[in-house]
Amino acid sequence: xxxxxxxxxxxxxxxxxxxxxxxxxxxxxxxxxxxxxxxxxxxxxxxxxxxxxxxxxxxxxxxxxxxxxxxxxxxxxxxxxxxxxxxxxxxxxxxxxxxxxxxxxxxxxxxxx
Amino acid sequence: xxxxxxxxxxxxxxxxxxxxxxxxxxxxxxxxxxxxxxxxxxxxxxxxxxxxxxxxxxxxxxxxxxxxxxxxxxxxxxxxxxxxxxxxxxxxxxxxxxxxxxxxxxxxx
Numbered sequence: 001x002x003x004x005x006x007x008x009x010x011x012x013x014x015x016x017x018x019x020x021x022x023x024x025x026x027x028x029x030x031x032x033x034x035x036x037x038x039x040x041x042x043x044x045x046x047x048x049x050x051x052x053x054x055x056x057x058x059x060x061x062x063x064x065x066x067x068x069x070x071x072x073x074x075x076x077x078x079x080x081x082x083x084x085x086x087x088x089x090x091x092x093x094x095x096x097x098x099x100x101x102x103x104x105x106x107x108x109x110x111x112x113x
Numbered sequence: 114x115x116x117x118x119x120x121x122x123x124x125x126x127x128x129x130x131x132x133x134x135x136x137x138x139x140x141x142x143x144x145x146x147x148x149x150x151x152x153x154x155x156x157x158x159x160x161x162x163x164x165x166x167x168x169x170x171x172x173x174x175x176x177x178x179x180x181x182x183x184x185x186x187x188x189x190x191x192x193x194x195x196x197x198x199x200x201x202x203x204x205x206x207x208x209x210x211x212x213x214x215x216x217x218x219x220x221x222x
Contacts, residue, residue, distance in 0.1 A: 014191075036150070042214035043156075090155055100208055101146065104155035 023091030030096025032074035117213035158178020
């Protein structure tokens, strides 16, 4: 069964802390994505990766970085968390084919105090 | 720019039928997805259309007209558990998925 897991469902951090959000997929998918979702704004793409060690900026990359050292793992890093980064973070993966259905992890609800 | 429009919110009655519309303007088209998302949960796949016409899957159907840049999701025999947000997403010419903001569907008894 297709599975995407995220390291935490809920996370509370303080302003200025460095935050790591981990995502792992077991489907051998080429593509991985990080989104944030806020009420009324829908899904907004932060970063994505089409291959190991490869990354591309999405629509809102400011304040974030990513790492993909292994095919199955895609990490999102908040170098210095701020209150406006309080949000639901969703990781997704898709096969590297024309049919690009995305499979989502359960999400991490991050609160920055 | 690329744009996907969906109504923000809709209300329907249990047992009834509801149609959620999606219009899109994207650089190219390589397919359209509908996802369901319950509050506090991740989106889950509902349907995929790449050719014009209607795709039926149980109580849910999805329609596509590429010439009009239009799709709809039809939900029949509504149940309370259908209360959720419904997201429309289009694959553009670069095979990137462009997301709509979602339609929150409220089902009343």
